[in-house]
Amino acid sequence: MGDPGAGHAAPAPLQEIASRISDLSKWREIFSSCGLELNSTTHQPGPSRAGPGAPGAGESPGSQPPSTVPRPLRLPQGTGGCPISPDTAMRLQQLLFGSTAPLFSCEWAAARFRFHPPRSHLAYALQAGQGGTRAILAAVQAHIITFLLFTRETECTHLERLRRLGHREQGQALATALAETLWAAGGGGRAVVCLVTAPVTTMPCEGCRASSFTERIWLFEFSEKAAAQEFISDHINCFKGEGSHGVILFLYSLLFSRTLERVQEDLGDAAPLLNISSGNITCTEVMMMMMMMMMMVTIISKMALAARHCHKLGAGHGLHGRLPVCPVRAGRFPQAVLSLLLTGRASPRQLGGGGGGREPEPGAGHGGGGEAACPRGCVGFLRWERARRQRQVSPALRTPRLPVWLCSLSGRHSVLFGTDSRLLSDWKAERIFHLYFYSGQQEQTQTARLTIDTHSHHWEEAQREGPCSPGRRRPALEMAIRTKWPGATVSWSGTDPFF
Template identity: 30%
Template sequence: MAEMKNTSLAERDQLNRLLKFLETEATIGPGNDPKRRTSFPMFGRRSMANATQMDMAPKRSLANGSPLDYVPSIVSPPLTNHRMHTVYVDGWSPVAVKRGDTILFPSGPRKSANTLGGVPICLETAIDLRKIVYGTPIHSFSREWRKSTFEFMCIDGQFPYGIQTLRCGARGLALCVQAYMLKQLIFDREYKSSALLGSGALCPNEFERRRALIGAICEILWQAGEKKRCCVCLKEQEACFGPDYRYKMDGITEKLQLFEFKRYEDLQNFVKRNLEQFQSDSGNGCILFLYSLVLSRTIQKVKDDLQEDHDSKLKLLTDMEDADQSLINLALTGRATPHMHNGDLLYDSKGQLLPKPVHGIKSRSQAGFLFWDKGEDPEKRTEVGSMLKTPKNPIWVTKVNGLWGLVFSLNPDLVSDWRVENRFTMWYYTGLVTQVKPTLLSIETRIGRPRPKTGLARKEAENKIPPLEQCIMTKWYGADIKWNGTLPFI
């Protein structure tokens, strides 16, 4: 009898402590409702089984008559009602110390928070890059190449859609990016409206032209990687390897961090976060893009495209550091072939079978290419195939007497409907600060320009034709071109 009395007193003491805990449960844990009874989860499979048995057991009442649902044997601490979310960040912001109105940052080089990860470049890859681009790992890029970036023109000026270029070899590569940027602005707009049709597409705001540049960089790199993978090169503060007798440091190549992507969406997000490295004055934007283009195609495939053998020394830059035709083809078509004809050539001009096929352009590119040089023999001029002359979009990179430029039309039917080619207009853009106003060309091909009757008069008339018109006539032979008040400057 005494034993049963002691047991009931112990149970009553335990129940009293439980009631005090239930009365203060509303203040335990964040976000708990005071009117809502907190449940006590049981841990483990055996505890859950015990909890089920307790639910099925008959209810008991306390000594004071108040009902009690169940009496748990183990009291567990309450859990929060909301599930915890994991947050991923690119990197933590640098610690700053504020002294009065002055914010002091820690001294010394700091890596960019957006460039965490990637693979540092190795010595062998750096040597191969310099060889395939420059021809030797001993010499490096000139000062003009280092200063070349994808900097926008003034948004309040005459060319808010344009990239500012310098008079150096990087200008041809920058205009290839400009061609794809115009494709994004005019024909691949994300938000289309009647106000943005026609010449309105050439007046983008800051967001639109930034989005177009990101899309142009991503599309060129993704095309070079055969739309399966690509590589983006960014420059870090420190070199990835030490000095070596086979390689001369240039302050750029040995500091590269390589990022590989297999999804186009990931590439877009990464370029969007790191676009400043391609645009800043100290970022070497054109060089980083050139390296990214080569590594996206892979060095071995670039060598195969160049058809390199033991006797040739083919490279992507000429001896004057100008962009070679193979580099222009790599940016426009995704293949670094140095030739501009269609398909593969199996026979030479004399009908003899070649030792191996000469690879040309295999499909229509997104942007085309036109060429003219007055120093060439009229009987042996460089022929550009129809794959480059008739691209998928009416945008052409031009090289006239060694000077790079860009002609484009706002009418997408110009390359798909022959009736539109009777009379149309085109814009000419150089990317130089010397071009102070837009150049609009009116082209008429149905009647054409007047043709002299005699051969001597015809030759004199051809010598008076501006070189840019000669270049355009390689696509539309005999076209009559008006400059609409602009003096022919090329």
């Protein structure tokens, strides 16, 4: 029967292991609350997490931490596709971050295409994320609005087209928007859809850290847009389900549709595609977490000392005991990704600006370096920065074929649109008209309605005023609208301007 004492020796190591796991869980909760991420591949049960079905199926909200590996998709026989190769996975990471280490943060891992409740004021709208993911969601949102307002056949008119959406219509609109964007990235001849499959298909190359996500990717290539759209529609939960990593999957699909080689050519010397200031850095080692906590304790201690110092000097210097504020400027989302989403090419110059170069000379064109001019698409782009000097968006993007614009307002992304398809093709429609605005902010519960008057002279009278003029203090959205319609006045229809 064996040594009788053996049965009493085992519990001690097991108790020690259980205690360490418990301590690790506590640290995981602490760092998760700080927006940091532990490596999800280190302490996961493995097979018990990988059940059949689409990502998010049968799960209650919040049942799966955002940093976990997405639930795998079990594809039927004969579906096709091919696994990502180790070399391709490494080149993908290198293109994204300039490094082979996976650097997506918790906010990226949690990001997915999630709509507001169906048949509500914002039934058409995606719930926006934070940081870099918000720009991608806003760009897809613009394509969704284009489909719902100007492509989909329905008896509903104007905003009713957007409000009377059920779950099925929301999925259809999302599948169409994703397929349109991927097809444009593929040059109108191909689209590649990335999904996560059950087994780990490849092992990471030497020097390339395993993420347990990229190594599970399968690539499905389509030579017809309708087939790609149908495939996405059949697997729409892979992009919108909880724990699906839907935004990352779409970004991968976008890059493979364009091909990694062409994206690299588009970027030129501007690589990598993403950067730390866009919210793409993540801590994956426990030691890094400990260092971060130590840094936080040090900062808090210094702030406490500074507070006492400020309290002593407050009467003489007007500080009134307040803590010194360290301004943190949010990183701008890379223009190359915005260009890929809007034009199908990952070139910042397509938006009318370059990667840090000077402003193009008048009449010099918009491509630069022999690049073709940006064609007019269905979705446009408007930008406004509260800076003394900013590059002008190309005329083709300011005047798209349909009145739908992705807006970049001081680095925050939103959508502006009209319901009249003739607005940009009939000058008579541009006298007085309405535009609608969705910011993606949680506080917004209804679509904002703006009235634009292009024949008012109120703005022209203040042209020569200084930097502190009323025009300089106007909302960023109004200033962006005036980059398209100079001299226009904007009325918020009784709503207080909020962007």
